[in-house]
Amino acid sequence: MQFIRVNMSEQTVKVEDVPQDYVGLGGRGLTSIMINNEVPSRCDPLGSENKLIFAPGLLSGTSLVNTSRISIGAKSPLTGTIKESNAGGTVAAALGKLGITAIIVDGLAPQGKLFNLIIDQNGNAALQAADDFKGMRTYALVERLLQDHGEKNGVLCIGPAGEYQLASASIQTSDVDGRPCRAAGRGGLGAVMGAKGIKAIVISQQGKSPDAIADPESFKESAKVFAKAVKNHPFSGQMLGALGTAGLVSAVNSIGAFPSYNATKGVFEGWEKISGEALAETIQKRGGQTTHLGCSQCIIRCSNVFVDKGGKYVTASLEYETIWSMGGMPGIDDLDVIARLDFLCDDIGIDTMNTGVAIGVAMDAGYKEFGDGPAAIEMMEEIAKGTEIGKVIGNGPAAVGKHFNHHRVPVVKGQSIAAYDPRGMQGNGVTYATSPMGADHTAGNLVGAYLGGVLNPLEAEGQVKASREAQIAMASLDCTGLCMLAGVALKAPNGSEALLKMINAKLGTQLNAGDIPALGIRVLKAELEFNRNAGFTNKDDRLAKFFYEEPLPPHNKVFVVTDEDLDSIFDFE
Amino acid sequence: MKIRVKLFGTLPQRYPGYDPSQGLEVEIPDGAKVKDLLARLEIFASDGGLVAVDNLVVQHDDALKEGVSVRIFQHMFGG
Secondary structure: OEEEEEEOOOOEEEEEEOOHHHOOOOHHHHHHHHHHHHOOOOOOOOOOOOOEEEEEOOOOOOOOOOOOOEEEEEEOOOOOOEEEEEEOOOHHHHHHHOOEEEEEEEOOOOOOOOEEEEEOOOOOEEEEEOHHHOOOOHHHHHHHHHHHHOOOEEEEEOOHHHHOOOOOEOEEEOOOOOOOOEEEOHHHHHHHHHHHOEEEEEEEOOOOOOOOOOOHHHHHHHHHHHHHHHHHOHHHHHHHHHHHHHHHHHHHHHOOOOOEOOOOEOOOOOHHHOOHHHHHHHHHHHOOEEEEOOOOOOOOOOEEEEEOOOOOEEEOOOOHHHHHHHHHOOOOOOHHHHHHHHHHHHHHOEOHHHHHHHHHHHHHOOOOOOOOHHHHHHHHHHHHHOOHHHHHHHOOHHHHHHHHOOOOOOEEOOEEOOOOOOOOOHHHHHHHHHOOOOOOHHHOOOHHHHHOOOOOOOOOOOHHHHHHHHHHHHHHHOOOOOOOOHHHHHHOOOHHHHHHHHHHHHHOOOOOOOHHHHHHHHHHHHHHHHHHHOOOOHHHOOOOOHHHHOOEOOOOEOOOOOHHHHHOOOOOO | OEEEEEEOOOHHHHOOOOOOOOOEEEEOOOOOEHHHHHHHOOOOHHHOEEEEEOOEEEOOOOEOOOOOEEEEEEOOOOO
């Protein structure tokens, strides 16, 4: 249980035992509570006072399946709020096996200087000058870092977008194959890493000093129960392995909630060409991989490897949100173009969602035609070159709307919505509006309730309650390092009990079932407090105005949840 | 009555030669319900099957009408 504290102004690295106040926290719980405690809420997100925190989950580095999710936290340059951006890959498991609870970076390197942080198999950490790596795209960067330091390392890194400190810049992480194709995409945290002057963090995967587990036998037993529940659920055990999250393209289009042509339609005419079924068929015919191990210890295998007509690697993994943001929003119905755009986002180091939506807004404003794939690819290259229009696109949809004086900008607190239109899925609109992170589907996604027919997606009734419960559950889950897709195991009769037993077995605690949602509420309270102190009020918890005014076909509904109901969502006491 | 059904997820794999562009034409009794259609296609609760008609998810006890276009999915929870 150690913190690695890195000060970039002095280029110092200190290792310390986790202070008592933070013991028992992991993932989003740790990043958010620490930021609320230690970062001045009104600081410049790209200034020296902000802290960039990398925290594996409480269960990362243990034997439990699907626990290699890392939480990366900071004050966001995109939203101005507190932010936790969550990514898969290999680094969370690697940090867990080293017994590292968090890496905390503050200060700023001298302007123009870049460093890599190298953490070896004994947990020793050191900064190395990285001026030679300046401007490198992430695929070439990671290839070289793995040559220099060995293949058995995980990497966190930024591309040119992070170095330019663009508001949509991501932090990319390497997958099991050593490709930087997983992303902490949301909130522009790559810009914070760029401002700090860190190009990459290289973490040994050969650590042998994980935190001691208080009751190893109980942990092992419950981990087996949980893994079985993941395997036995039709969604995580069958669907995701066959189609990945792209299976949602058909489902969400079929209930009219797939935001298309910059959120002017809820069904995309070309959806059958870009559906999960079409994707799997294309990959299979070309000899790619329809299912693939992307993250450490994953048994779901929702990942895929998309190849071109000649069988050559294009990208991994092409998933639902990107197919939407680079397909539906700019009106592109060509999987080859979408796959290329996905690769470019990873390589340049920028959020696929914020960037696809930015391209969609630019097209809606008349900059290019909807459906123009080559124009979208060209816009990506402009971002990489750092041109004026590239910086506008790379700063996200709000910057694009301002640049073109265009009103239809689907964001909350500056961050784009995800692949569920709030007029076709009202509760997802509640989550976008009220999440402390800006529009973020992973904060509380209700698509399962709508597809399961247990909640009417088009009426106001029940949406706030459902969003509140989902946001609390996700805030808890994000502390554990578990993948949200494995979270369906919690719906199994013994799934929740197994998770509770594992947390108690690891920490040596006697938590009861009520303590899990209580942890989620504690995390949300810290996030809301930070935002209030940063100057945010209820009036910021609103969708972009056009969602209230422009009906979305085919249901021709607007967003109907009242402001009063939105404002009641976090009345916890 | 005849109903045009399109299948998604892993469901098409059960019907060798299934054509995604055409789907299946299924004959069911007049007034049949969603659950009758699912039973006819041998899609069970364990498959997580859900049915959408006219851009809305319908319940198992809802009646089907001649000529409607039906899509059958498997339950998903977000990505």
